[in-house]
Each structure stands twice: as structure tokens, then as C-alpha cells.
Amino acid sequence: MGADVLLVDRPVEPDWGYPDYPHRFLYRNRRSVQVDLQTPEGVEAVLDLVEKADGLIEGFRPGVAERLGLGPDECLARNPKLVYGRMSGYGQTGPLAQRAGFDLNFLSLTGALWAIGEADRPPVPPLILAGDFGGGGAFLALGMVSAMWEASRSGQGQVVDAAIVDGALNLMAYTYGNLEGGTWNPERQSNLIDGGDWRYCVYTCSDGRFVSLAVIHPKFLDNFLAKADVQLPVELGDPADVANWPTYRQWMAQVIAARTRNEWVELFDADDDCVQPVLDLVEAPNHPHLQARESFTEIGGTTQPSPAPRFSRTPSEITRLSPSPGEGAGDVLRDWGFSDADIARIATPVTATRATEED
DSSP states (O other): OOOOOEEEEOSSOOOOOOOOGGGOGGGTTOEEEEOOTTSHHHHHHHHHHHHTOSEEEEOSOTTHHHHHTOSHHHHHHHOTTOEEEEEESSOSSSTTTTOOOOHHHHHHTTSTTTTSSOTTSOOOOOTTIIIIIIIIIIHHHHHHHHHHHHHHHHSOOEEEEEEHHHHHHHHTHHHHHHHHTTOOOSSTTOSTTTTOSTTEEEEEOTTSOEEEEEOOSHHHHHHHHHHHTOOOOGGGOOTTSGGGHHHHHHHHHHHHTTSOHHHHHHHTSSSSOOEEEOOOTTTGGGOHHHHHTTOEEEETTEEEEOOSSOOSSSOOOOOSOOOOTTTTHHHHHHHTTOOHHHHHHHSOOOOOOOOOSOO
16 A cells, blocks of 8 residues: 555574465565564664654564564654554453464454354354454554554654454454344354354355355345245244244255256346355456456466555555565665665674574
8 A cells, every 4th residue: 555564574484384475465565674683783773774664563472572672662762753563462461461372262262253153063263364364464554554643643653552352352343232232142153144044144056066145134035035936935934033043044055955056146147136156266366246346466477366445546556576585675775765884784684593482
């Protein structure tokens, strides 16, 4: 979205099983400089960068940045307008602040993981969308731009404590509101939007593929029944009664299993039917709607999601693929106003031991 983002990479990258650099789509448009934070020279180099930055994001365990000499006090002393973003799983405070964890662990505490999946099976990990990316990255990004906006007026920076558990809980505000209001059943797959309601489910077709069905409103359900040429089995009881949802779900499963996925898609391709194919990762880039909107971008031999959201006057664009550590360091530091002597001091990596698990 126009920001100049500089990665401060380690001199020696841990082997964490990531893909090669052109395929690290999350790092696209960024540039990189390698710095050894275990040395006073490396810490001073980062503080020099801080002086010229609008914001800094760190993802260490709480307290590590302070021990390195790169905590909020040191950074804000060098740049009072700096927005200091802290990304963590459990937050900077609390009994679990120092505990290691991953997306699935963080999500476990929020109720969100419990609520996702089928009633007779364990909860299903929602990739890392609800925790790391939704509750973490999205809320950190909102916090950063909000604090930068405020700093542009007040002249004062501040710390943004973005905990994945906090963000994920905010994503669950709708669900917790329904729970408090008495319209949400704590049991999994027994509610309107968790796969409990037979009118809002994913069903298996005759070819083993899937369609999503969201015909909660009477208009859409009537349209589905007419086009599918089926009638509700009223002998099963009131279809809106929660007690009857499981039997109606079994009935609808049999209806959907009578056709292939593509046959269903063709049948419901020209109206507000709320029936869509469940595409796999290979199929999605080829869907006509996503192609028409150019929702995927081909660049450097890769196919990747296009930037979002879309701006009418200042459209986002992908200008470069993910950099390898230190790639383009000289150019970016010149752009940031550093002299050649400074560049030689900041951008020359030194031999470092592999980072510890704590860091």
C-alpha cells in the first residue's frame, strides 16, 4: 500500500522449512538488511534505522527486545514519533506471556477453536487464518496505521501491544454477543453459522467434491427447492426447529449427493441461489469471477493473491518479490538517507551463531 518496509534479517537464517524466497508471498515488496543483534554494533545499526522510521515491528518473546537494548524506551528516545508494534501470542503481560506457543495454542484459549468443526469430532484447525493472520497480523496492522495517524497529529509515538489471543477474541465478538444474548448454543455444530443449521452447510457431491449451501432466508431456500426439483420432507417436522436440524441435514446430504459438483454449479449459475463450489487451491485462480477481478497476480513466474483492499486513487501494486536476506540493502539504505560509510557499517553482516529458541 505504498509503505517502504525494511526487514531486519539475521546474519544466519534458521532452518524453519520455509519455501524459497520468491514464494514467500508475505514478504513481497519488502527489502532486507542483515544485522547481528547480538552485538553492540548491530543494536546501534537498528537504532539508526529507527531514527528514520515511522514504525518498528518486533516479534520476540516479551522482554527479549529490552535485553537486546531495542525496547520501546531506547527506540522512542531516538525517535519520539515512532510507533512501536509488538506482535506476540499471549501479549506482553499475564501469566502466559513468557510461554512458547503457536497459532493453534493461542486460538485454543479464545473459544474460537472449540467452535469450529463437527459435533462428533475434535475441533478443526482453521489453518492459521483466525489466529496468526486474523487475530494477529490484521489487528497489528490496524493498530500501526491508527497510531501513525495519531502520531502525525500529536508528534508522539506509542507502543502497540498486539496479542493474537486479544485479536482472535475480537473476531469472536459476534459469537460472544449471541452467547450472552441467549441465541448461541455452546455446543459445536448446533448453531446457525457453524454447520449446525442444515441450510448453512458444506455438502459432498456424487463425485466427492463439495458445494457450500447458504439458503437460510426463505427466498433462497424456495429457489433452491424449485431448481433442484425437490420438496421438503415435512414428515421430519418443522425444518426451522433446532431439534430437527440433524435429520434435515441428512436429507439434504442425500439431495446434494445425487449430482456432481459441476452439475450443481451449472444448475445454480444464473441467480441468487447462494450455492457455490468449494474450490481447491489449484482451482481457485482459474475461477471466472476471480479472473475477471484479477484477484490473482502473475509475477516472476509465481501466481499469488493480488493486494487488497483496492484503492480508487492510489492502487496497491506488487513491485518486487520477497528478498533474500540482505538483498538490496545498499539501495534501501541510500533511499533512507544513509551515507556509504553508514551503509558499510550497517549492511555488512558478521558471522553469527544460530539464534536461540528464546529469541
